[in-house]
Amino acid sequence: MLSLSLLAGVALASQASAACSRAMLEEATAAYIKAQTDGLPNMAALTAGATYAENDTPMEIQKGVLSQSIPIDFSRSLHDTTECATFTEISSSTGKHPYVIHTRMLFTDDKISSIQSVVSDDGDWLFNATKHLKWNSQENWGVIPAAKRDAREVIKAAGDAYLDSWGDGTVVVPYGTPCARLEGGEYTGASKPMINTCTMPLFPLPFKITNRRYVIDEDVGGLDIFNDFPFIDTTQPNGTSSTNFMRVEGGMLRYIHEVTVCATKNCGR
Ligand SMILES: *[C@@H]1O[C@H](CO)[C@@H](O)[C@H](O)[C@H]1NC(C)=O
Ligand SMILES: *[C@@H]1O[C@H](CO)[C@@H](O)[C@H](O)[C@H]1NC(C)=O
Numbered sequence: 001m002l003s004l005s006l007l008a009g010v011a012l013a014s015q016a017s018a019a020c021s022r023a024m025l026e027e028a029t030a031a032y033i034k035a036q037t038d039g040l041p042n043m044a045a046l047t048a049g050a051t052y053a054e055n056d057t058p059m060e061i062q063k064g065v066l067s068q069s070i071p072i073d074f075s076r077s078l079h080d081t082t083e084c085a086t087f088t089e090i091s092s093s094t095g096k097h098p099y100v101i102h103t104r105m106l107f108t109d110d111k112i113s114s115i116q117s118v119v120s121d122d123g124d125w126l127f128n129a130t131k132h133l134k135w136n137s138q139e140n141w142g143v144i145p146a147a148k149r150d151a152r153e154v155i156k157a158a159g160d161a162y163l164d165s166w167g168d169g170t171v172v173v174p175y176g177t178p179c180a181r182l183e184g185g186e187y188t189g190a191s192k193p194m195i196n197t198c199t200m201p202l203f204p205l206p207f208k209i210t211n212r213r214y215v216i217d218e219d220v221g222g223l224d225i226f227n228d229f230p231f232i233d234t235t236q237p238n239g240t241s242s243t244n245f246m247r248v249e250g251g252m253l254r255y256i257h258e259v260t261v262c263a264t265k266n267c268g269r
Contacts, residue, residue, distance in 0.1 A: 022219075024110050025079040029086050032105065032115075033077075036090065039069030047111045054119050055241040055261045056228075065119050071095045073133050076141055076245075078217035078224060082152065084108070087215035087224040089245055089257065091133040097121065098129035100184070102243040102259045104215050104226060116213075116226065118241050118259050120184070125232065125242075125260035125267055128185025135187040139180075139255050141220055141247050148250065149218050155248045156216060159223045162253060163244065166200055167207040167231075175199060176252030183258045198256055207231050210239065221248040229260055233267035240267070 024045075031043040041061045052061040061067065070092045078087040084107040092099045099121050106114040120127055144150075158174050165171040179198035180189025188197035213226040223246045228239025242260040246253055260267070 020081050020084040020107055020110065022079050022081055025081065025086050025107070028105060028112060029077040029079065029088050032088055032103065033072055033075055036066055036070060037072050039067055041066040043112060045110070045112045047113055050112055051114045053116045061115070065099065065101065065117065066115070070097070070099060074137050078215050078220065078222040080215045080217055083215070085215045087245065091129060091136055093129035093133045100127070100129055100132050100259055102224065102245060104213065104224065118226065118243050118261060120259045120261055123265045124184065124262045126184025126186045131185030131187070132182065135182050136257070141222065141255070143219050144221050144249065150221055150248055150251055152216050152218055154251050155218065155221060155223050156214060158248045158251060158253050159225050159244065159246050162246070162256065163209040163212070163225060163227065166203050166209065169202040174252045176249060176254045179253050181256040181258065198253060203231055205231065222246070223248060232260060233262050233264065235263050235268065
């Protein structure tokens with residue numbers, strides 16, 4: 001009983017601490033999509049002192065991808081009213097330069113104070129924007145009815161277990177059935193859409209995924225974890241810029257989208 005009432009308390013606390021309105025965050029992600037379409041990072045909510053970074057490298061916003069006009073063929077966004085943050089995934093496959101971009105924006109006093117993107121293109125891990133668009137657009141990330149929504153802690157725990165499992169075979173991951181993973185343009189659910197194809201083989205060496213940065217949206221069971229991924233790119237032993245965008249339904253992982261930037265073509269693999 002104690003743990004149940006503690007859990008209830010946690011759920012209440014996260015509701016009570018909602019620090020930003022969903023409408024404000026939704027307006028900001030719509031403005032971000034428009035800015036990326038136009039190549040004009042002039043969102044009304046952007047503060048003059050906002051920081052901008054791509055692939056964990058700070059840069060001037062005028063020099064970044066947000067200052068290039070690119071077609072947005074498909075996008076999905078998360079709105080985190082507790083942490084005042086958003087996440088947006090962009091599939092852009094029909095322009096001259098195809099991209100898949102994962103962006104988190106952080107807010108202070110209802111203004112955008114930081115924009116951080118993982119920008120993947122040709123040569124990054126399993127990259128193919130055409131295939132990313134094809135599989136992504138078939139998935140259902142619709143709003144989950146209020147009575148069926150998972151608590152923030154449940155969604156976060158599912159995502160953390162997935163990342164923890166890569167370097168620790170004892171971690172039990174709540175994979176749903178079905179579960180499909182999109183890594184770059186490769187889709188595990190392509191030929192077996194009704195089963196769980198998300199299970200990761202154990203990597204040969206133990207390692208920890210560090211510098212996790214979360215955006216969580218209970219309304220759609222959505223979670224993204226920006227992280228430093230060691231192991232995959234042998235030239236980057238301290239980790240490379242990576243994010244995992246996940247959908248959780250009833251506590252179980254349903255979809256996983258990984259975007260990982262490589263210093264060498266396909267991370268040297
Ligand atoms: C991406 O995948 C499509 C469909 O399989 C293929 O036709 C295309 O050549 C691929 N693009 C690249 C850049 O590999
Ligand atoms: C990895 O981190 C260690 C310790 O901070 C540092 O000495 C080393 O140069 C880093 N390696 C690379 C390739 O960045």
